[in-house]
Amino acid sequence: MALRTPPLRAEHADRGAKFTEFGGWDMPVEFDSIRAEHAAVREAAGVFDVSHMGEIEVSGPDAAALTGRLTTNDVSLLDPGDSQYAAITDEEGVILDDTVVYRLPDRDGERRYLFVPNAGHDAEMHERWVTHRDRWNLDATVEDRTEDWAMFAVQGPDAPDIVGEAASIGAGTGDEDGGVDA
Structure with missing residues (x-):
């Protein structure tokens, strides 16, 4: 059975993502290095594509x-x-x-x-x-709507500030579902 792909798979690949199977999906697992990305989440913030979660x-x-x-x-x-x-x-x-x-x-x-x-x-x-x-x-x-929408998690101590800033910048640009256009 073919793996399902997240809506932004091509963008992840263009940015050098390494992929792995998870829950029947072909998901990006790392971009630079797992150690560097782990440190970024612990010290500042990291963004995770969680489009494999159902919607x-x-x-x-x-x-x-x-x-x-x-x-x-x-x-x-x-x-x-x-x-x-x-x-x-x-x-x-x-x-x-x-x-x-x-x-x-x-x-x-x-x-x-x-x-x-x-x-x-x-x-x-x-x-x-x-x-x-x-x-x-x-x-x-x-x-x-799992195949229709991408979903991201922003995690780490700086996540609230980053999401808050992105939401204020994107205010009024989202769709009727409350999403913000990236």
Whole structure:
């Protein structure tokens, strides 16, 4: 089976990335050296492509009900731009995965959520949400956006300042999903 590729794979390759398989994806693992990159994250900041994480968007009148019934937290309490960590459980409470649920800006007056399952679980979690939506007769759209969006993590002691500056520079240039154009 062919490895999935992150949306910015060509850009990573152009910048000299070395790649490795992770969770069924061909992901950049280092650019200069692992030691130098480790030190940068410990002392300042590093940027990681985490596009291999799933990205499932749930929208519509029953988006909160569906997502709330399949995770352990009350997502209806989230305001646009907020997020919360939650477990995804089965009917007996067995943890299937953990996730972060984001409340996206409303679209056409309807609530929207993005949840991020771990690498390689996007198809399974998408199917789980669709199956339960249909079983419970809920009015919600469930879209696997994993192949559509790139996702990055900025980590290290300087990360808040770097992200804050990037967000203020990019204010007003993002798309309707709250993203910032790079």
